Amino acid sequence: MKIKIAARNSLLSKVQVNIVEAKLHDMGIETEFIGVKTKADYFISEPLYRLGQGVFEKEVNEYVINGEADIAVHSMKDLTTELDNRLCILATIKRDSPYDALVGSKDIYKIESKSVVGTSSIRRKNFITFLRNDLEVKDLRGNIDTRIRKLQNKEYDAIIVAEAAIKRLKLDVQYQQLNPIDFTPEINQGIIAIVGKKSRKELSTIRELDDKNTRDEATAERNASRIVGGGCHSPIGIFFKKEDNSLFGIASFSNGKRKITVEISSNKEPNIVGIELGKKLLEEMKNEGITI
Template sequence: MIRIAARNSQLSQVQVKVVSDYLNKLGYETEFIGVKTKADLFANEPLYKLGKGVFEKEVNEYVIRGLADLAVHSMKDLTSNLSEELDILATVKRDSPYDVLVSKKDVFDLDSGSIIGTSSIRRKNFMTFLRPDILVKDLRGNIDTRIKKYTSGEYEGIIIAEASILRLNLNINYFKLNPIDFTPEANQGIIAVVGKKNDESIRKLLSELHDQETFNEAIAERSTMEIVGGGCHSPFGVYFEQIDDRLLGIASFSNGKKKITVAIERKGNPKDVGHELGKLLLGEMKNENLIP
């Protein structure tokens, strides 16, 4: 029996199913362990007030304490520094990395004064930069909760990850947002499987589930984030795509009034390429007096 810990949300359970179905096909039984995180306990607080690791810490503790064998996360929720006892054992092939606007109208067609919901400072600042005449209000809750608030008319639109819509197989009208305008959060669209660092048997078991190109993109993005600083409490986005042996990356920062976007295309170690992009963005931020 392989025990898999994750949040109790519908999206988390769908992500766990990807991993458990893979293990079931190999002949292993699995057990889901639902865990409440700090983000769940303080569901009405803005994310930036809760600090780092609010979606992951309690879930990973189950693995550290031996109460679960694996933890499954949206990789964008993982802090840049995992516990010394843990490691990312596999990254599932990436789903869409893009943000979307769930609305009847696209970004530039929204009426002036429209209310748009998001819990992300990054999305808020990018939207405010593009449409300063739009009102952006905080929106917390699981995906189904956020969509219900939109369909009930509380918001003219909400910004969420396209991957969540695809994974939940939702039938709802939305517009994909250009990654130059809305550069995604690092590792958006990636499912990460976390386990004990020294558990080579589990690592080997997950080898066919692991997608190396996705992992390379993830490491490059996380390396950029290390340089700039980031996460769901920061107005910073980064996205890498590996094409053949080259990494193409973009990174953006905005305070709502100004926005900087830089790009890179390189061969090489993903961590090094990510660091180079981070330094490039940081240099431009200094030039524009945008150091947070």
């Protein structure tokens, strides 16, 4: 059996494909990589929040829908909460670090006033501004290696990226992990997702790669996001951690001036816990007179 894998052509995306390929090879499955350019790759100078939803996924998933590839491999945080109804998430690989990281010589609480911090995320931008309104936040686009190079070229004093990206690329950089209360991660950050067509029953063997705890965390986060109406380019962070049979969740919203954070701990089903956390955030925002 040979499986064609579609994914973005970025260095990080290829590393993630390599992770999936290694697991498939262990199952005796041959693979072929197909690199795809997405909207985000064509409009590299535009802030991500201006490009809309699905800018890292649509073109890749179209290869699967059109039969040009068997599966797609994504950073799960790039997937919209509502997939094309012809597709499904076949597997979620065991989660790497879900946290944000500040790359630079000092942590976010000690970096000098007026320092320039780079990020492509409206969520991170608003959290930084709320926490440290004396810093200058500057848009930062490009693949992770490009972002690091811009930092090394002194275009920024620090940048914020996903810790999982640093670890997957084995980057030799100085950084500090940001705590999830001040910087609640983007939904599904640190998770690699494998997407395929629902009609391709012969791909069911790929479900063996699914990690149950990761799937539960991802499900809770995606359901909370559906309730809140957030997305991968919204000022909302949602994070769940499964321990034993319980899910502990955090959801945060900030407009840069104010910040709302709510928490939940429950042993209910992931979809239910996610919905409850989403409703809890909306209720608290309503009480504070804040709308998205």
